[in-house]
Structures are given as structure tokens and as C-alpha cells.
Amino acid sequence: MEDVLARMKAEKRIRVINSALKEFGANSFEKASTNTIVKDAGISKGLLYHYFESKDALYEYLLIFTMERMGNAILEGIDWEDGDLINRMHTAIRIKLEILEQYPYLMDFGKTMYDGKTMEEIKALVEQHIPDLYNKMYSYNIDYSLFKENLDVKRVITMIQLFLDGFSEKIASSYKNMTTTAELRKEFDELMIYLEMYKEAFYKKE
Amino acid sequence: MEDVLARMKAEKRIRVINSALKEFGANSFEKASTNTIVKDAGISKGLLYHYFESKDALYEYLLIFTMERMGNAILEGIDWEDGDLINRMHTAIRIKLEILEQYPYLMDFGKTMYDGKTMEEIKALVEQHIPDLYNKMYSYNIDYSLFKENLDVKRVITMIQLFLDGFSEKIASSYKNMTTTAELRKEFDELMIYLEMYKEAFYKKE
Amino acid sequence: MEDVLARMKAEKRIRVINSALKEFGANSFEKASTNTIVKDAGISKGLLYHYFESKDALYEYLLIFTMERMGNAILEGIDWEDGDLINRMHTAIRIKLEILEQYPYLMDFGKTMYDGKTMEEIKALVEQHIPDLYNKMYSYNIDYSLFKENLDVKRVITMIQLFLDGFSEKIASSYKNMTTTAELRKEFDELMIYLEMYKEAFYKKE
Amino acid sequence: MEDVLARMKAEKRIRVINSALKEFGANSFEKASTNTIVKDAGISKGLLYHYFESKDALYEYLLIFTMERMGNAILEGIDWEDGDLINRMHTAIRIKLEILEQYPYLMDFGKTMYDGKTMEEIKALVEQHIPDLYNKMYSYNIDYSLFKENLDVKRVITMIQLFLDGFSEKIASSYKNMTTTAELRKEFDELMIYLEMYKEAFYKKE
DNA sequence: GATGAATGAGGATTCATTCAT
DNA sequence: CATGAATGAATCCTCATTCAT
Numbered sequence: 001m002e003d004v005l006a007r008m009k010a011e012k013r014i015r016v017i018n019s020a021l022k023e024f025g026a027n028s029f030e031k032a033s034t035n036t037i038v039k040d041a042g043i044s045k046g047l048l049y050h051y052f053e054s055k056d057a058l059y060e061y062l063l064i065f066t067m068e069r070m071g072n073a074i075l076e077g078i079d080w081e082d083g084d085l086i087n088r089m090h091t092a093i094r095i096k097l098e099i100l101e102q103y104p105y106l107m108d109f110g111k112t113m114y115d116g117k118t119m120e121e122i123k124a125l126v127e128q129h130i131p132d133l134y135n136k137m138y139s140y141n142i143d144y145s146l147f148k149e150n151l152d153v154k155r156v157i158t159m160i161q162l163f164l165d166g167f168s169e170k171i172a173s174s175y176k177n178m179t180t181t182a183e184l185r186k187e188f189d190e191l192m193i194y195l196e197m198y199k200e201a202f203y204k205k206e
Numbered sequence: 207m208e209d210v211l212a213r214m215k216a217e218k219r220i221r222v223i224n225s226a227l228k229e230f231g232a233n234s235f236e237k238a239s240t241n242t243i244v245k246d247a248g249i250s251k252g253l254l255y256h257y258f259e260s261k262d263a264l265y266e267y268l269l270i271f272t273m274e275r276m277g278n279a280i281l282e283g284i285d286w287e288d289g290d291l292i293n294r295m296h297t298a299i300r301i302k303l304e305i306l307e308q309y310p311y312l313m314d315f316g317k318t319m320y321d322g323k324t325m326e327e328i329k330a331l332v333e334q335h336i337p338d339l340y341n342k343m344y345s346y347n348i349d350y351s352l353f354k355e356n357l358d359v360k361r362v363i364t365m366i367q368l369f370l371d372g373f374s375e376k377i378a379s380s381y382k383n384m385t386t387t388a389e390l391r392k393e394f395d396e397l398m399i400y401l402e403m404y405k406e407a408f409y410k411k412e
Numbered sequence: 413m414e415d416v417l418a419r420m421k422a423e424k425r426i427r428v429i430n431s432a433l434k435e436f437g438a439n440s441f442e443k444a445s446t447n448t449i450v451k452d453a454g455i456s457k458g459l460l461y462h463y464f465e466s467k468d469a470l471y472e473y474l475l476i477f478t479m480e481r482m483g484n485a486i487l488e489g490i491d492w493e494d495g496d497l498i499n500r501m502h503t504a505i506r507i508k509l510e511i512l513e514q515y516p517y518l519m520d521f522g523k524t525m526y527d528g529k530t531m532e533e534i535k536a537l538v539e540q541h542i543p544d545l546y547n548k549m550y551s552y553n554i555d556y557s558l559f560k561e562n563l564d565v566k567r568v569i570t571m572i573q574l575f576l577d578g579f580s581e582k583i584a585s586s587y588k589n590m591t592t593t594a595e596l597r598k599e600f601d602e603l604m605i606y607l608e609m610y611k612e613a614f615y616k617k618e
Numbered sequence: 619m620e621d622v623l624a625r626m627k628a629e630k631r632i633r634v635i636n637s638a639l640k641e642f643g644a645n646s647f648e649k650a651s652t653n654t655i656v657k658d659a660g661i662s663k664g665l666l667y668h669y670f671e672s673k674d675a676l677y678e679y680l681l682i683f684t685m686e687r688m689g690n691a692i693l694e695g696i697d698w699e700d701g702d703l704i705n706r707m708h709t710a711i712r713i714k715l716e717i718l719e720q721y722p723y724l725m726d727f728g729k730t731m732y733d734g735k736t737m738e739e740i741k742a743l744v745e746q747h748i749p750d751l752y753n754k755m756y757s758y759n760i761d762y763s764l765f766k767e768n769l770d771v772k773r774v775i776t777m778i779q780l781f782l783d784g785f786s787e788k789i790a791s792s793y794k795n796m797t798t799t800a801e802l803r804k805e806f807d808e809l810m811i812y813l814e815m816y817k818e819a820f821y822k823k824e
Numbered sequence: 825g826a827t828g829a830a831t832g833a834g835g836a837t838t839c840a841t842t843c844a845t
Numbered sequence: 846c847a848t849g850a851a852t853g854a855a856t857c858c859t860c861a862t863t864c865a866t
Binding site for chain 5: 847848849850851852853854855856857858859860861862863864865866
Binding site for chain 4: 439440441442443564567568570571574575577578579605606609610613614
């Protein structure tokens with residue numbers, strides 16, 4: 001990524017990104033106020049528009065920033081030698097949620113990313129960056145022999161994927177209402193149970 | 207539902223509702239413009255506020271309107287004597303999608319209903335109307351003996367539910383890009399296959 | 413006064429008047445809402461405009477209503493045989509405040525009557541009704557021999573009048589913050605002291 | 619006073635202030651239109667809100683502006699070595715009226731300042747700025763031996779103060795209808811006579 | 825690089841008043 | 846008498862964006 005903010009001093013850059021993530025995370029794209037962002041980041045109106053052509057461009061920057069963070073973390077966090085797909089999916093979601101935990105604004109922002117509000121051009125960007133990872137996720141070095149014979153594996157994966165999307169959304173929305181890590185761990189254990197059930201249902205018995 | 211618009215002539219009422227559904231479906235709550243709605247519905251600014259106290263109130267009206275339409279259709283459409291849960295879920299989603307097909311704006315609007323943007327009080331309303339149906343859906347006259355022994359049925363239902371939510375969202379977003387019923391039927395057949403896979407995985411073999 | 417509301421049933425008439433006094437008392441003329449008035453009085457928008465040509469006309473009605481109430485009470489309450497002007501002024505202000513106490517909305521309304529916001533035509537009305545009483549107050553059967561010799565009595569009266577205006581405004585604004593009649597009585601005793609001081613300063617020693 | 623408008627070019631600043639004083643002086647706070655102000659001042663809607671957070675903030679600014687103008691002029695205009703209280707009051711009112719003459723809108727605005735319409739927080743401001751001056755007015759270096767023995771001096775001062783408030787209001791309202799300085803001088807001479815009468819009544823005979 | 829003044833269209837909402845029923 | 850639906854201009858305020866400094 002050619003970072004438009006590269007020339008900005010790190011400390012200020014982080015301030016700008018955080019302020020923007022916070023504002024976009026808390027509001028819809030249209031309602032999010034560049035006024036609020038610059039005030040919170042302590043920069044001037046003009047400077048924001050010096051770096052970003054428009055509100056759209058700023059949003060796009062955050063989008064890519066977020067996806068790269070997520071993508072790289074997942075790429076580096078997964079044990080690509082382990083051919084167990086369900087394990088891999090579990091790891092991916094764990095990493096995703098870890099990041100969300102660490103960057104709360106990014107979490108809020110992440111949730112808005114998939115809303116219908118997203119501009120068409122930006123949506124294209126998302127689809128351009130995400131699939132590469134998805135492809136590797138589901139193709140690279142997967143041991144499909146773990147699945148039962150005569151199973152429509154592709155559809156099974158879709159099943160699990162849609163389930164995981166829904167479940168992680170549930171967890172994400174939990175972040176707002178719970179503080180104790182104990183409660184969070186419980187949600188994770190719950191997820192673990194589900195994944196074991198998927199294994200039970202679709203993996204061969206050893 | 208005590209219908210605020212009851213006194214309005216049917217033809218005009220429908221125009222107002224449709225215009226509002228269209229606008230709220232196409233935009234976030236905040237960005238949705240009452241100006242656009244009244245212009246599209248051919249009424250005056252004041253009249254809208256004669257019937258609805260505020261933009262919020264209008265949105266709430268649409269929310270309840272939508273939920274009742276959906277809820278009643280499902281309540282009446284389901285064969286409550288059939289104890290097969292997966293069949294029941296399938297029927298429910300078919301009805302839901304039928305309505306969405308008939309009221310395209312209602313479909314778009316329906317998608318925004320569950321967004322984080324929804325005001326707290328309105329969210330309460332949703333939760334007040336929806337669970338009653340959900341309860342009946344999953345409790346009334348279900349033949350749990352269809353499921354395999356020693357199965358965590360509750361979690362299995364959650365699995366399917368989250369999958370269905372994701373899948374119907376996928377279909378809903380398809381409506382925008384496809385016109386041919388042939389394509390739609392294909393999506394439905396696809397859904398059918400998934401549900402059969404769930405049966406295969408979690409129901410006893412006869 | 414030809415009462416526009418004469419044909420209205422007494423009970424409803426009072427409700428309308430009170431609601432209007434309340435609203436105009438609480439808000440500036442422009443901000444006062446006829447919507448609020450009709451809602452509070454339990455009548456329809458159309459009915460208000462059946463009786464009153466406009467918001468202005470309603471205000472004018474209240475204005476005259478208030479002035480006549482006040483005027484008549486003072487006319488009847490004063491002992492016109494007592495030639496002591498300061499006594500007379502004291503009685504007048506006591507009556508005025510008694511009425512204000514009895515009709516709290518009328519009190520609030522009365523305060524707005526003299527604001528700069530009053531429309532020019534309405535102001536004329538006030539000046540048309542009030543002076544007659546004022547004339548009688550200061551002319552009829554006054555024993556000017558009570559004043560010291562060589563005193564510019566006319567200017568003394570102006571002195572006292574301006575003082576009383578200011579003081580009664582002070583008391584009126586007190587009504588809002590105090591409930592105990594004890595406190596009110598104290599304000600009155602205070603007024604009494606001032607009037608005695610005026611007598612001391614400007615009346616002959618007996 | 620931290621002047622929000624400090625950065626604005628003087629010529630434009632004065633235009634804005636005058637337009638605002640005019641509008642607020644002519645209308646109640648609520649009815650006063652920011653639209654009218656910006657149109658009259660020749661600036662854009664947005665610019666007004668760039669400098670002032672809200673209509674309230676603009677009003678507050680004018681309030682403080684007015685009070686400081688008045689306060690400073692009085693502080694500097696009074697001969698604090700002269701212990702004659704009535705002289706001092708006379709000087710104060712003369713200064714006040716001089717300013718009002720110079721800033722006619724400020725005069726109109728001044729009248730609205732004490733209306734019940736004033737927001738509570740703003741009222742607090744008034745009470746915060748005014749009393750300091752009042753204290754000095756009536757306490758600093760006053761020669762109370764000028765007053766007759768055995769006189770309730772405190773109440774006498776209140777008498778005069780209330781009278782002066784009423785009288786200056788009368789003069790102020792005259793400004794609107796008269797142009798000739800001759801007439802104004804006559805009003806002043808009149809005031810002079812009253813103050814002499816107060817001296818006659820409450821000061822010792824030399 | 826950096827500032828913040830300036831724009832003006834657009835946002836939701838309120839209002840007095842009219843008029844067909 | 847009485848209703849309340851209907852109007853549309855006016856209200857304050859916000860916004861993304863531009864540009865001279």
C-alpha cells in the first residue's frame with residue numbers, strides 16, 4: 001500500500017487514524033463528521049484535505065488499513081502446515097477477534113464496513129483484497145481427506161463460514177456490553193463447542 | 207397496531223409508506239431525507255409531520271409495519287402440524303423471501319432494521335415483537351425425535367439459524383442484481399440442498 | 413366588552429382562556445403556539461379560528477380580558493373617599509398582586525403585556541384602557557393638602573409611581589420562586605415600609 | 619473577554635455585531651432570525667456558525683459585549699473621589715444614556731437583556747458581571763454623612779435606583795421617536811430636577 | 825506543509841392559517 | 846358549530862469542500 005500518510009509524523013498519523021476510526025465506527029458514513037475528526041485529532045480542516053481528496057478517500061484509506069491489518073495478522077497467525085480446515089477457520093476468527101479487542105475503534109469501524117451504506121467503488125476494493133486471503137484460507141494445503149466420503153465439501157465450508165460470520169458478529173456486538181475477559185472467554189469456549197460439533201458431523205471418525 | 211395512518215385515504219397511505227420504505231431502504235436513517243419522501247409521495251412537509259411526530263416516529267412505524275407483515279405471513283403460512291423443524295425453517299424463509307419479492311423497498315428497509323444505527327428504543331420494539339414468533343417457531347409441536355440421539359439440539363438449531371440468516375441476506379442482496387425468476391429459483395434450489403445436508407447430518411436415518 | 417366567546421359554553425370558554433393565558437404567559441407572543449393552546453384546551457384547530465380571526469386577535473382578547481379584570485377590581489377595591497394618595501396607591505398594588513396570586517397564568521401573561529414584543533396596534537389598546545383608571549387614581553378626590561407646602565407634587569407622584577412599578581415587578585418575579593405566603597407577606601411588609609418613608613419625606617408632619 | 623470575533627476583520631466584525639444587536643433588539647430571542655442577521659451583515663449562514671456555536675452563544679456574546687461596554691464606560695466615567703451618591707448615580711445614568719445614543723441597537727438590545735426570556739445560564743453571566751460594578755457604585759468612598767440622620771439609607775438608595783431604572787427606560791424609549799438633541803436635553807434636565815428633589819428630601823440641609 | 829475562514833445547499837421540524845367535510 | 850387534514854414558508858443548524866494566506 002502506498003501510504004498517503006507516510007510523510008506525516010508517526011504520532012500525528014496515529015492520532016488521525018484513531019480519530020477517524022472512532023468517528024466512522026460510531027456513525028454511519030454520511031453522518032460521520034470530518035469536523036469531529038479533525039477536532040479530535042487536533043489538526044486543521046485543510047490538512048485533512050491536504051492528505052485526502054475527500055471524505056470518501058479517507059474512508060477508503062481506513063478500509064484498506066483495516067483489511068491489511070487483519071489480513072496480515074491472519075496470514076502470519078495461521079499454521080499453514082496444519083491441514084485441518086476447521087482448525088484454520090477457528091484460528092482465523094480468534095485472530096480477528098483479538099485485533100478487534102485491541103483496537104476497539106477498528107472493531108466498530110469493521111462492523112460498518114459491510115453495511116449497505118458502503119459506496120459501490122469501495123465495496124469493490126473490499127472484494128479485491130479479501131478474496132486473495134479467502135482463497136488461500138480454503139485452498140492452500142487443506143487435507144480434504146478429513147471430511148467424510150461423499151460429502152459436498154464446498155457447501156459444508158459455506159455452511160460453516162456463514163455460521164462463523166454470524167457468530168463473530170454476535171461476539172463483536174458483545175464487546176460493547178461486557179468488560180470481563182471471563183465473559184469473553186466463555187463466548188470463545190462456546191464457539192469451540194460449535195466447531196467440535198461441525199467436526200463430529202462432517203469429519204470422518206478416526 | 208394502532209395505525210396512525212388509518213384515517214388517511216388508502217391510496218395516499220400506500221404512497222407514503224412506499225416512499226418512506228424506499229428512502230429508508232436506500233439510505234441510512236440519518237441520511238434518509240424526509241424531503242425526498244414527501245416529494246416522492248406527493249405530499250407536503252407539514253402533512254408528514256401531522257401524522258408522524260418525528261423522523262424517528264416514522265421509522266418506528268415502518269419497523270412495526272414490516273414486522274407485522276412478516277410475522278403474520280409466517281404465522282399463517284407455516285403448517286404448524288408438521289413437526290419437522292427444518293421444514294418449518296425452510297417455509298419461514300420462503301415466506302420471508304416471497305414478501306421481500308413483492309415489496310422490494312420493504313426488503314431494502316428490512317435489511318437496515320438490524321443495523322447498529324437503530325435507536326435503542328426502537329431496538330426494544332423489535333425485540334418485543336420478534337421473539338414471540340421465534341419462540342413458537344422453535345417450540346410449538348416440534349418433533350425432536352427426528353434428531354439423532356445424543357445431539358445438542360439447541361446448538362444445532364443455532365447453527366442452522368445463523369446459516370439461514372446469512373444465506374437469506376445473500377439472496378436478498380441478489381434481488382437487486384437479478385430479474386429472472388429462473389435465477390431466483392436456482393438460489394432457492396440451492397437453499398434446499400443445504401437444508402437437506404443439515405437433515406442428513408443431524409436427523410436420524412429412517 | 414363584546415365577548416367573542418359569549419356563545420361558548422362557560423366551562424369550555426374558561427378552559428380556552430386559561431390555556432391561552434398559560435401559553436402566552438410562558439412564551440413570547442411569537443413563540444407561543446396555537447397548537448399547544450388547542451391541545452391543552454381540548455378543542456380543535458378550526459374552532460379556535462372560528463372564534464378568533466388570528467393569533468393576534470386571540471392575544472388582543474386576552475389583553476382586554478386581563479385589563480378589565482384588573483381595572484374593575486381596582487375600581488371597586490379602592491376606597492374613593494380616602495383622599496390619601498399613597499394609601500390609594502398601596503391599595504391598588506395590593507389588589508393587583510392579589511389577582512396575580514389568584515390567576516397565576518394571568519400573572520405570567522400580565523408580565524409579557526408590557527414587553528417590547530407587543531405589536532403596535534395592541535399597545536394602543538393598552539394605552540386606551542389603562543389611562544382612564546390612572547386618571548381617576550391620581551385625580552379623583554385626592555387630598556393634596558397632605559403633601560408638604562411648596563412641593564412639586566406631580567413629580568413626587570411620578571417618583572412613587574416609577575418606584576412602585578419597579579417594586580411590583582420585583583414581587584411578581586418572586587411569585588415564581590417562592591411558595592410560602594409567609595415570604596410573600598414579608599415582601600408586602602417591606603413595601604409598606606417604603607410607602608411610610610415616602611409619607612415621612614413628602615407629607616406634612618401632623 | 620476572550621473575543622471570538624477577534625480574528626475577524628474589524629469592519630466585518632462591526633457589521634456582524636450591529637446586525638445581531640439590531641435583530642435581537644427588535645425581536646424576542648426566539649423570533650430573532652439568524653437568517654436576517656447574516657443577510658444584513660452580508661455573510662454566509664455557515665460563517666456565523668463558524669464563529670458562534672449556536673444562536674444562544676451569539677446572544678451571550680452580545681450580552682457580555684454590551685455589559686463590558688457599559689461597565690467600563692461607567693467605571694472610567696465616574697469621579698470616584700466625589701462622595702455624593704446621587705451625583706454618582708446621575709453620572710452613571712448619563713453615561714449609560716450616552717452609549718445608548720451612540721449605539722441605538724445596543725439600546726434596544728439592552729432592554730431585552732432583562733426579560734424573562736433570557737436563558738438561565740446567561741442570566742447567571744449578567745449577575746456575575748453587573749454586581750461588581752453595583753457594589754463599587756454604592757460602597758466605594760461614599761459620604762453617607764450627607765444623608766439626614768436617622769434615615770434608612772439602604773432603602774433610600776433602593777428607592778432612587780428603582781426610580782432611575784424606570785426613568786431611564788422612559789428616556790430610552792424616547793430615543794426611538796425623537797431626533798432633536800434639544801428634546802433629549804429636556805429629558806435630561808427633567809431627570810436633574812428629580813435628583814435635586816431626592817437631595818432635598820433625603821440630604822441634610824447645609 | 826498547515827491553517828481556518830468562507831460558502832450555501834441541505835438537514836429536520838414548527839407554525840399559523842385555510843377549508844372541505 | 847366543530848373537525849383535523851393540508852399547506853409551505855420559515856426556523857436553527859451542519860456539512861463537505863475550497864482557497865487565500
